[in-house]
Amino acid sequence: MAPPRALEEFVTEANEILETLSRELFVLDQQRGKEPDPDRLNAVFRGAHSLKGLAAMFGVDRLSRLAHRAEDALDALRLGKVPLDDRMIDTLIETLDMLQAMLARVSAGTSAPDLEVGADHLQDRLAELAKGRSLPAGDLLEQVGIDPQIRAVFTEYEEHRLRENVKKGVGLWKVRAVFGLDDFDTKLAALNARLKPLGEVVSTLPSSRPGDEASIAFDLVFGSGQSKSAIEAALDGATLSTLTTREGPVEVTPPPGPALSLPPQPRSPVPRPAPRWDDVSGSGLTPLAEPTSTSGLRLSPESSLRSLTQTVRVDIGRLDALMNSIGELLLIRSNINRLAESARQVGSGVALPKLWGQELQREARALERKLDELQKGVLDVRMVPLGQVFDKLTRLMRRLVRESGKDVDFAVSGGDVELDKLIVEELSDPLMHLLRNALDHGIEPPEVRRLHHKPSRGTIRLKAREQGNQVQLEVGDDGGGMDESRIRQVAVERGVATEEQTREMDRRDLLNLVFLPGFSTREDVSELSGRGVGLDVVKTNLARLSGLIDIDSRRGDGTTFTLTLPLTLAIIRALMVSVSGRTYAVPLSAVMEIASVRHADLQTIERREVFEVRGQTLPFVRLARVFRLPEVERERSFVVLVGLAQQRIGLAVDELIGQEDIVTKPLSGRLRAIPGVSGATELGDRRAVLVLDIGALMEELSRPQAAAS
Amino acid sequence: MGILSTHKVLIVEDSRATRELLAAALSGLDGVEVHTAVSGFEALKVLPRHRFALIITDINMPDINGLELINFVKKNPHYKETPLFVVTTEGRPQDRDRGLQLGASEYVVKPFEVADVSALVRRYLKLR
Numbered sequence: 092m093a094p095p096r097a098l099e100e101f102v103t104e105a106n107e108i109l110e111t112l113s114r115e116l117f118v119l120d121q122q123r124g125k126e127p128d129p130d131r132l133n134a135v136f137r138g139a140h141s142l143k144g145l146a147a148m149f150g151v152d153r154l155s156r157l158a159h160r161a162e163d164a165l166d167a168l169r170l171g172k173v174p175l176d177d178r179m180i181d182t183l184i185e186t187l188d189m190l191q192a193m194l195a196r197v198s199a200g201t202s203a204p205d206l207e208v209g210a211d212h213l214q215d216r217l218a219e220l221a222k223g224r225s226l227p228a229g230d231l232l233e234q235v236g237i238d239p240q241i242r243a244v245f246t247e248y249e250e251h252r253l254r255e256n257v258k259k260g261v262g263l264w265k266v267r268a269v270f271g272l273d274d275f276d277t278k279l280a281a282l283n284a285r286l287k288p289l290g291e292v293v294s295t296l297p298s299s300r301p302g303d304e305a306s307i308a309f310d311l312v313f314g315s316g317q318s319k320s321a322i323e324a325a326l327d328g329a330t331l332s333t334l335t336t337r338e339g340p341v342e343v344t345p346p347p348g349p350a351l352s353l354p355p356q357p358r359s360p361v362p363r364p365a366p367r368w369d370d371v372s373g374s375g376l377t378p379l380a381e382p383t384s385t386s387g388l389r390l391s392p393e394s395s396l397r398s399l400t401q402t403v404r405v406d407i408g409r410l411d412a413l414m415n416s417i418g419e420l421l422l423i424r425s426n427i428n429r430l431a432e433s434a435r436q437v438g439s440g441v442a443l444p445k446l447w448g449q450e451l452q453r454e455a456r457a458l459e460r461k462l463d464e465l466q467k468g469v470l471d472v473r474m475v476p477l478g479q480v481f482d483k484l485t486r487l488m489r490r491l492v493r494e495s496g497k498d499v500d501f502a503v504s505g506g507d508v509e510l511d512k513l514i515v516e517e518l519s520d521p522l523m524h525l526l527r528n529a530l531d532h533g534i535e536p537p538e539v540r541r542l543h544h545k546p547s548r549g550t551i552r553l554k555a556r557e558q559g560n561q562v563q564l565e566v567g568d569d570g571g572g573m574d575e576s577r578i579r580q581v582a583v584e585r586g587v588a589t590e591e592q593t594r595e596m597d598r599r600d601l602l603n604l605v606f607l608p609g610f611s612t613r614e615d616v617s618e619l620s621g622r623g624v625g626l627d628v629v630k631t632n633l634a635r636l637s638g639l640i641d642i643d644s645r646r647g648d649g650t651t652f653t654l655t656l657p658l659t660l661a662i663i664r665a666l667m668v669s670v671s672g673r674t675y676a677v678p679l680s681a682v683m684e685i686a687s688v689r690h691a692d693l694q695t696i697e698r699r700e701v702f703e704v705r706g707q708t709l710p711f712v713r714l715a716r717v718f719r720l721p722e723v724e725r726e727r728s729f730v731v732l733v734g735l736a737q738q739r740i741g742l743a744v745d746e747l748i749g750q751e752d753i754v755t756k757p758l759s760g761r762l763r764a765i766p767g768v769s770g771a772t773e774l775g776d777r778r779a780v781l782v783l784d785i786g787a788l789m790e791e792l793s794r795p796q797a798a799a800s
Numbered sequence: 801m802g803i804l805s806t807h808k809v810l811i812v813e814d815s816r817a818t819r820e821l822l823a824a825a826l827s828g829l830d831g832v833e834v835h836t837a838v839s840g841f842e843a844l845k846v847l848p849r850h851r852f853a854l855i856i857t858d859i860n861m862p863d864i865n866g867l868e869l870i871n872f873v874k875k876n877p878h879y880k881e882t883p884l885f886v887v888t889t890e891g892r893p894q895d896r897d898r899g900l901q902l903g904a905s906e907y908v909v910k911p912f913e914v915a916d917v918s919a920l921v922r923r924y925l926k927l928r
Contacts, residue, residue, distance in 0.1 A: 097817070097820075100816065103817070104815060104816050137860055140860055140891065141814070141815055141889070143889055144818070148818055148912075155911075243901065244868050244871045245867070245898075246865050246867060246892070246895050272848065276841045295864050297840075297844055298872060298875065299872065299878075304848055307844060
């Protein structure tokens with residue numbers, strides 16, 4: 092017997108199969124007396140077949156045996172050996188009920204001796220129904236001359252369907268369509284939908300196209316009584332040829348001229364506006380033309396690289412997956428409603444049956460699984476490759492390099508890394524700033540480089556890579572690097588820091604001064620060999636995206652900026668902490684590490700509490716004081732080290748609860764005024780928890796009055 | 801085992817429970833990296849992205865059937881040397897014969913013991 096966890100998976104999937112069977116059988120039941128749709132019959136057969144195999148895999152033999160008998164009867168049915176009469180439909184419906192009852196027992200972990208007799212009886216009836224006339228052996232297909240290469244790939248059922256089409260005397264065609272590898276499924280589904288009203292698609296054969304890795308060809312074996320021109324009208328770019336070599340099918344003389352150039356026929360009765368220049372884009376095979384700029388709205392490439400639209404192009408498959416999840420959620424909702432109703436009827440004060448609890452638990456688990464799927468699905472839809480922005484930046488850089496007269500290689504990698512659309516958009520401007528600075532002020536003129544024994548050709552790198560649930564971007568150059576003494580001098584001149592402060596700073600702190608607003612202005616960039624232009628803007632942009640920016644520079648070797656960003660904004664992973672009995676969420680993307688600090692080791696500098704981690708002195712911020720909560724006396728605190736852009740502080744908390752995925756919702760009304768809070772989130776137990784806004788918190792704390800509390 | 805000696809195995813199977821059962825068993829093998837596809841179409845998309853050392857496919861699938869997939873793989877110069885197993889519920893004998901004729905190396909009928917398939921995979925990939 093399979094382990095319980097696996098058995099649960101079995102029950103879930105078997106249940107799905109039975110639901111499909113029940114839907115399809117319902118339609119067959121409704122359409123008694125009509126010729127059944129072969130696709131529907133085959134779907135019912137496939138359901139029984141899959142259930143047989145699945146149940147056998149998981150050692151549920153009794154269920155597998157009954158499914159096997161149903162499969163045999165359905166096989167005879169789809170191969171045309173037996174008719175779909177009332178007796179067959181009734182027996183299949185009874186079998187479905189029995190299978191459902193059996194599955195319920197498996198799920199509840201109880202045996203089912205009472206079902207044995209009924210199941211045996213059904214098995215006998217199904218076996219009787221499966222006995223049909225054997226098919227005539229003479230091979231109709233050889234007579235019409237079908238390419239044996241194609242036949243070799245047919246399942247027996249497909250061969251049967253082809254034979255049925257030959258019997259009907261309809262034309263047999265081969266439809267060849269070539270689609271791009273990334274969206275062939277939707278294109279093929281659209282083609283199938285157009286062909287279905289005209290006949291039957293018997294088989295779909297994929298084949299590679301030598302030398303063309305990006306696309307794939309499909310040969311559809313298609314039986315249709317329609318004229319060649321009628322079929323061609325539905326093809327939309329695919330090509331049509333006859334499948335048989337002998338005894339040409341019923342064929343109406345094709346219209347003169349190449350059928351392929353015919354415009355697609357309007358399929359809806361809605362009157363269409365006069366054709367426009369871009370109407371060709373309606374064809375499934377013509378790539379959408381880049382809209383040429385006719386209106387004179389051409390933007391200067393430097394003004395902004397952001398897209399003009401708020402839209403995301405989504406693979407329809409991703410949306411289908413979302414729709415599926417929603418459908419399944421609705422199902423779970425109705426199950427939970429049913430359970431709630433039965434609980435209500437039992438009344439208060441009476442214990443609910445055990446089965447009820449189990450069922451509720453199962454639904455809860457299913458709900459959890461589906462919500463996870465939905466969450467992942469929605470996030471997937473928002474993801475776009477960074478390459479979209481990298482391509483634009485590459486084009487821009489090529490132009491700028493040409494204009495600058497410098498000799499520079501621009502190396503880009505990691506364009507396939509995907510990020511939330513919103514983040515990608517917000518990133519384009521900061522990246523442009525950094526790259527421009529690298530070119531204008533980082534890379535030295537060729538003669539200077541030669542003087543320093545460097546290759547006269549400089550290199551600017553733009554690199555992205557994924558790291559866990561973060562993306563790291565690097566903008567680097569092998570130029571002159573930054574001059575620390577000059578930074579020190581400018582910082583003091585501009586009043587950003589005192590001379591004493593700059594002397595106490597280590598290299599990293601010193602370099603990070605360039606991100607401060609007012610550190611440098613456009614005039615003095617060149618004497619500083621560069622950095623400063625818009626770097627405060629870059630910092631602000633990144634902070635808005637919960638991103639970190641770090642800088643490393645060595646005189647003579649060049650400068651590298653490292654940007655660390657969360658993959659997505661909509662749902663964030665947070666560290667849940669407790670302060671004076673209340674829970675707060677700290678966005679994990681801002682958390683650098685966690686330490687435990689003895690209060691005895693705290694020091695006070697300029698009336699602020701500070702502590703030391705590996706030689707670095709950081710502000711010690713008691714969250715309880717920030718939120719004016721009663722403080723608990725203790726000897727040591729947990730300190731959550733958070734950083735945003737180049738700042739770092741330690742948040743003292745009482746307890747660490749753990750990590751959780753949270754959806755941040757904006758605050759409303761009175762709550763909006765709380766400083767240092769970006770929103771709220773609801774936990775599993777419906778408690779609302781405030782989410783810390785690390786950026787705002789730091790800003791708040793850097794104000795003089797905040798220190799005095 | 802270093803990263804270079806990783807064998808990628810593609811499992812094409814529309815039954816989730818069976819797919820996961822197989823994937824879990826094969827992921828346990830040293831040096832095996834398991835990839836899965838839930839349909840023939842998905843397999844067609846995944847194939848060019850990796851160099852698979854072995855493909856395991858079901859026959860009865862909703863979009864293209866396993867035979868069509870085998871035919872595609874065995875006719876493509878990039879993949880034709882890749883060994884391919886059929887793992888399927890017992891069905892029509894003719895389908896089985898065609899699978900082997902089209903170039904499947906092994907034909908495993910459900911229900912199977914996961915350990916047996918693991919052993920087969922180990923043998924084909926020449927794992928210890």
